[in-house]
Amino acid sequence: MRFLLSLFVSFLVTTTASMSFADPLPSWNAGDTKSAIISFVESVTDPASDSYVTPADRIAVFDNDGTLWAEQPIYFQIAFAVDQAKKMDPADLTSDALKAAAAGDVEGMLATGKSGLLEILAASHTGMSVTDFKASVEAWLKEARHPDTGRPYDQMIYQPMLELLRYLRDEGFATYIVSGGGIDFIRVLSPDAYGIPPKQVVGSSLVSEYIVAEGAPMLMKSPELFFNDDKAGKPVAINHHIGQRPIFAGGNSDGDFEMLEWTTSGDGPAFALYVHHTDADREYAYDREGHIGVLNRGLDEGPERGWVFADMAKDWAVIFPAQAQ
Amino acid sequence: MRFLLSLFVSFLVTTTASMSFADPLPSWNAGDTKSAIISFVESVTDPASDSYVTPADRIAVFDNDGTLWAEQPIYFQIAFAVDQAKKMDPADLTSDALKAAAAGDVEGMLATGKSGLLEILAASHTGMSVTDFKASVEAWLKEARHPDTGRPYDQMIYQPMLELLRYLRDEGFATYIVSGGGIDFIRVLSPDAYGIPPKQVVGSSLVSEYIVAEGAPMLMKSPELFFNDDKAGKPVAINHHIGQRPIFAGGNSDGDFEMLEWTTSGDGPAFALYVHHTDADREYAYDREGHIGVLNRGLDEGPERGWVFADMAKDWAVIFPAQAQ
Numbered sequence: 345m346r347f348l349l350s351l352f353v354s355f356l357v358t359t360t361a362s363m364s365f366a367d368p369l370p371s372w373n374a375g376d377t378k379s380a381i382i383s384f385v386e387s388v389t390d391p392a393s394d395s396y397v398t399p400a401d402r403i404a405v406f407d408n409d410g411t412l413w414a415e416q417p418i419y420f421q422i423a424f425a426v427d428q429a430k431k432m433d434p435a436d437l438t439s440d441a442l443k444a445a446a447a448g449d450v451e452g453m454l455a456t457g458k459s460g461l462l463e464i465l466a467a468s469h470t471g472m473s474v475t476d477f478k479a480s481v482e483a484w485l486k487e488a489r490h491p492d493t494g495r496p497y498d499q500m501i502y503q504p505m506l507e508l509l510r511y512l513r514d515e516g517f518a519t520y521i522v523s524g525g526g527i528d529f530i531r532v533l534s535p536d537a538y539g540i541p542p543k544q545v546v547g548s549s550l551v552s553e554y555i556v557a558e559g560a561p562m563l564m565k566s567p568e569l570f571f572n573d574d575k576a577g578k579p580v581a582i583n584h585h586i587g588q589r590p591i592f593a594g595g596n597s598d599g600d601f602e603m604l605e606w607t608t609s610g611d612g613p614a615f616a617l618y619v620h621h622t623d624a625d626r627e628y629a630y631d632r633e634g635h636i637g638v639l640n641r642g643l644d645e646g647p648e649r650g651w652v653f654a655d656m657a658k659d660w661a662v663i664f665p666a667q668a669q
Numbered sequence: 670m671r672f673l674l675s676l677f678v679s680f681l682v683t684t685t686a687s688m689s690f691a692d693p694l695p696s697w698n699a700g701d702t703k704s705a706i707i708s709f710v711e712s713v714t715d716p717a718s719d720s721y722v723t724p725a726d727r728i729a730v731f732d733n734d735g736t737l738w739a740e741q742p743i744y745f746q747i748a749f750a751v752d753q754a755k756k757m758d759p760a761d762l763t764s765d766a767l768k769a770a771a772a773g774d775v776e777g778m779l780a781t782g783k784s785g786l787l788e789i790l791a792a793s794h795t796g797m798s799v800t801d802f803k804a805s806v807e808a809w810l811k812e813a814r815h816p817d818t819g820r821p822y823d824q825m826i827y828q829p830m831l832e833l834l835r836y837l838r839d840e841g842f843a844t845y846i847v848s849g850g851g852i853d854f855i856r857v858l859s860p861d862a863y864g865i866p867p868k869q870v871v872g873s874s875l876v877s878e879y880i881v882a883e884g885a886p887m888l889m890k891s892p893e894l895f896f897n898d899d900k901a902g903k904p905v906a907i908n909h910h911i912g913q914r915p916i917f918a919g920g921n922s923d924g925d926f927e928m929l930e931w932t933t934s935g936d937g938p939a940f941a942l943y944v945h946h947t948d949a950d951r952e953y954a955y956d957r958e959g960h961i962g963v964l965n966r967g968l969d970e971g972p973e974r975g976w977v978f979a980d981m982a983k984d985w986a987v988i989f990p991a992q993a994q
Contacts, residue, residue, distance in 0.1 A: 527912070531912045543728075543910070554905055561904065563905060576879040584877075605886055606879070
């Protein structure tokens with residue numbers, strides 16, 4: 345009987361462990377924001393609650409830049425493009441934009457406007473296969489360091505948001521990224537950085553073409569824009585990739601407004617979260633002004649819509665994960 | 670101790686049931702095709718095998734029309750469009766194509782060519798929200814009957830393929846539809862008919878626009894084509910929606926050739942299945958000729974590429990599920 349007893353004890357231990365009441369969001373300070381998140385998740389996962397949502401309908405969507413990882417002083421995908429330009433043969437630097445990028449002259453680069461930025465992106469993102477592009481992003485993530493913190497870019501992710509993603513998944517949610525950034529770019533880091541598989545990454549994309557070269561099929565990236573996954577494009581992309589309205593959405597800028605609006609316009613319960621960059625000491629403080637992560641309409645209309653704001657300085661005990669040594 | 674014993678017995682019973690050696694494909698006749706499928710699945714799921722594939726990489730993709738359900742005498746989505754045209758106000762039948770459709774004159778409809786067909790599709794698919802479109806498909810599925818069998822269209826699905834989908838899922842695969850048909854159309858039936866959730870449906874699509882009308886956000890379907898998920902478009906869509914190369918692909922026509930080619934061009938093990946329509950008695954017999962489901966290149970090149978053919982007459986003991994009474 346000893347075997348049966350030990351089987352039973354191990355059954356009890358396992359069950360108790362999975363029912364433990366450990367804090368699911370240890371890097372969030374106690375307060376209204378944390379309470380609101382936990383209350384929402386508990387209400388939609390409690391079968392006895394009027395707000396109960398079946399697991400198949402527990403879809404959570406998150407912006408990436410400024411929501412799951414930092415986006416200052418420039419979007420990290422632009423930093424990648426600049427670093428690729430630095431490696432180019434000088435003879436191929438045929439424009440002011442490419443020359444500025446190769447010289448690491450961000451001001452000069454921005455001065456060339458949108459067409460200049462697109463040219464820099466095209467040089468690092470197109471004329472190669474998806475496989476080769478992903479390999480170049482992977483190599484870059486290993487060597488590149490953030491200019492202000494010296495961290496690898498994939499450690500510029502927000503610890504409290506990692507906990508939120510895991511908490512939602514533990515409670516039966518499917519977690520998606522819905523980003524204005526490039527879908528092929530984000531997919532390189534999303535599994536390890538966020539625990540989000542490639543199939544749950546939605547983003548902007550270029551046209552890609554299927555070609556067979558000497559018997560080897562490949563997907564070639566062309567410079568033509570296929571889809572801009574920003575603003576009103578986000579609900580469109582959510583329908584295209586997921587086909588269901590989410591019940592949880594997180595963003596940080598007006599580019600996420602429509603995603604939060606769409607998420608909170610269904611018949612059932614829904615939660616919208618804005619990450620508010622208020623912490624100049626530990627991260628960056630910005631909202632209504634600048635060229636990155638501008639948040640105006642969200643600040644004006646969010647509160648009356650019942651959207652919740654995570655004040656980084658106040659609500660987050662920790663910003664980044666402990667740096668790997 | 671009686672309680673512990675009964676716990677142990679129920680544990681044994683449960684374990685034995687889940688390890689049972691029941692035939693996973695009862696509607697497939699014994700033979701090379703069935704053996705090849707089972708051998709492949711066993712090899713990629715056996716951790717001791719050189720061909721082992723981790724669950725995260727077990728992606729299976731299937732065409733829909735002619736692969737998971739029938740496609741004769743016309744694509745079912747065209748049948749839907751014709752039935753919608755029949756309900757239109759006669760004053761709105763402003764073209765030969767719409768008049769032919771409303772009269773149920775398929776020959777006359779086809780005579781108006783591609784532009785005529787697109788016009789008929791536009792009338793039933795656009796100028797409404799995605800939500801309203803899905804409701805119209807749902808209503809149609811309840812009332813419409815297949816002209817040759819009298820079955821509801823969502824019972825024109827192939828029992829052996831349902832078993833294959835379930836078998837793959839039981840073995841840790843994620844099963845996707847990758848269809849030339851409309852993504853919003855297929856999503857209405859895929860959860861109940863195939864056990865495939867909306868997020869795992871990839872298809873052709875029209876541009877949709879996010880608008881807010883009197884405070885209510887909606888996604889409006891426009892007539893402009895967004896993506897044609899056929900032929901070389903299928904690997905592109907697979908990358909766009911899934912972001913990983915599948916290891917199992919099933920199709921029935923040359924429109925699926927590139928999907929099977931892409932799937933079988935990776936470094937690891939992969940399986941390509943062509944459903945071959947050979948059964949004029951129980952279903953339809955067609956391949957190299959006609960305007961639907963043409964299979965030429967697949968028949969010519971598939972065998973030398975090691976692709977497996979399901980001969981419907983020979984390999985399938987049953988075609989359709991037992992009809993619900």
